[in-house]
Amino acid sequence: MDEAMWAFGRVSGFVSLALFTASVLLGILNRSGRPLLVLPRFSISLLHRNIALLATVFLGLHVGSLLLDSFAKLNPVDIVVPFLGSFQPFWQGLGTAALDLVLAVVVTGLLRHRIGQRSFKAVHWLSYGIWPVAMAHALGNGTDVSRGWFLLLAAASAVAVAAALLWRLSPSFLETSHARQGNLP
């Protein structure tokens, strides 16, 4: 039973991280205001939200299963307060920090209409912090780091996120940048 929980805890962690990577990429694409291939803008917006929610569900499974596992020795406190754990407190603490950030971003995302655009956006910037923290947690805390496939996936994700960030910062990021820089369309 414990073995199964441990295995499930790891798998759900990977799935969650992969989905958060996808969510960050879709968030940036969403912000650019561009449609993608056959997907209209509103679909990208919905996809961004739904993948973020799915990633959060897997994050819940990840933490929940490790809570039930005796090897990880997780305390309920470790889920909320970072850096107190008995097993690799620093790397595990990064996971806790990422969880707290995710909860903040998701709750304010769902209540966007209630709390207003300014508060939503102020909290949503944290999402750029979530990804590196979660990735560092996976690399530092995980027991699969030595495996080739995981490193390959981690490297590919890092390249994708870095490329998306560079694009986000580039002057031609917005769909309408060209027209708004004073050029005739």
Added chain:
Amino acid sequence: MTTHLHIDWTSCDGRGLCTELLPGVLDRDDWGYPLARGKSGRERTDVPLRDADREAAHEAVRLCPKLALSLWDGEKPEPGRRRPGQ
């Protein structure tokens, strides 16, 4: 009583989700901003909707990335109905 789609121009950033969801009602100008088809004056900001467009308009209000859209019924929007940009 007609439902109107209000566009808050101080919030709108011309991202074009509303023009996708309401192609028959809204066109897009060269900078991406929504332009009410065949409307002039105030009706470009408070666009009267046909019943058939109400559901799509609801979606647009929900999905607008800048929360720039709102719906109101009747002749005049109630004051304090929303807090733009907040």
